[in-house]
Amino acid sequence: MTEESIEDLVIYEHTSEHVARITLNRPAKLNTITPAMGVRVAELVRQVNDDDAVRVVVLTGTGPKSFCAGSDVSALDQYGTSWQLRNRVDYARAIGNVRKPVIAAIDGYAFGGGLELALFSDIRLATPTSTFCAAEIKLGWHGGAGATQLLPRIIGYGNALQLLLTGDRLSAAEACAMGLVQRVVEPEVLLSEADALAARIAANAPIAAQYAKHLVRVSMSTSLEIGLGYENDTFVYEHGTQDAAEGRAAFAERRPPQFTGE
Numbered sequence: 001m002t003e004e005s006i007e008d009l010v011i012y013e014h015t016s017e018h019v020a021r022i023t024l025n026r027p028a029k030l031n032t033i034t035p036a037m038g039v040r041v042a043e044l045v046r047q048v049n050d051d052d053a054v055r056v057v058v059l060t061g062t063g064p065k066s067f068c069a070g071s072d073v074s075a076l077d078q079y080g081t082s083w084q085l086r087n088r089v090d091y092a093r094a095i096g097n098v099r100k101p102v103i104a105a106i107d108g109y110a111f112g113g114g115l116e117l118a119l120f121s122d123i124r125l126a127t128p129t130s131t132f133c134a135a136e137i138k139l140g141w142h143g144g145a146g147a148t149q150l151l152p153r154i155i156g157y158g159n160a161l162q163l164l165l166t167g168d169r170l171s172a173a174e175a176c177a178m179g180l181v182q183r184v185v186e187p188e189v190l191l192s193e194a195d196a197l198a199a200r201i202a203a204n205a206p207i208a209a210q211y212a213k214h215l216v217r218v219s220m221s222t223s224l225e226i227g228l229g230y231e232n233d234t235f236v237y238e239h240g241t242q243d244a245a246e247g248r249a250a251f252a253e254r255r256p257p258q259f260t261g262e
Helices: 035-050 073-079 082-086 091-096 113-120 147-155 157-166 172-178 187-202 206-219 224-239 242-253
Strands: 010-016 019-024 056-061 066-068 102-106 109-111 123-126 131-133
Touching: 010 035, 010 187, 019 035, 019 187, 035 073, 035 091, 056 066, 056 187, 066 102, 066 113, 073 082, 091 113, 102 113, 102 187, 109 113, 113 131, 113 147, 123 172, 123 187, 131 172, 147 157, 206 224, 206 242, 224 242
Parallel strands: 019 056, 056 102, 066 109, 102 123, 109 131
Antiparallel strands: 010 019
């Protein structure tokens, strides 16, 4: 990048001992993402997964107008041929590869790839003026990083197709009623609410938290019988961890547990 470094456009920071924040910082362009920014997101995901100190990630955008309006359309040619575009480093699917819980703190537009970033997050908080849109249909294509697959799983078949086929905008209140957003909060407390939620999650046993996320993801694509068996196996595994022993000891001693991820 010439004017701004890639580290300035996608900011990574630890906001507390066990919580990291990824901020899309291109507000003049509605936090749209270039190919280079997508590579940076994927690199940060690998860093997060490899850092045992990080237990929860908060994903946000520099507001207040836009969380992320998707890919920078003017930069799409940078991906190269259709085959190269197919094999691109995709920022939304990268977020889907984070093993730790991801909280999206949304203020403003979550359009196109920005909607897919939100969909690949695990819990979504949004401000009252935030809007959600699968806008690609108005450009001549559908979303390529999760919209057609995740929307029906999260908000149902009919609701998903209404968004995908019309490109209509969904308000934060409507998104909350459908289950796309878990809570609507005022913009001045959005990040503090996301951080507080992250802190509550991070205080719990990280192995159990990561397995819980993984099992819920598995439930989306497997049979109930297989999912129940897998759940029981991981439940038994967790009982043999040091964190489980600490949890039982803390319960008996009536004190907060100090989990270490072991």
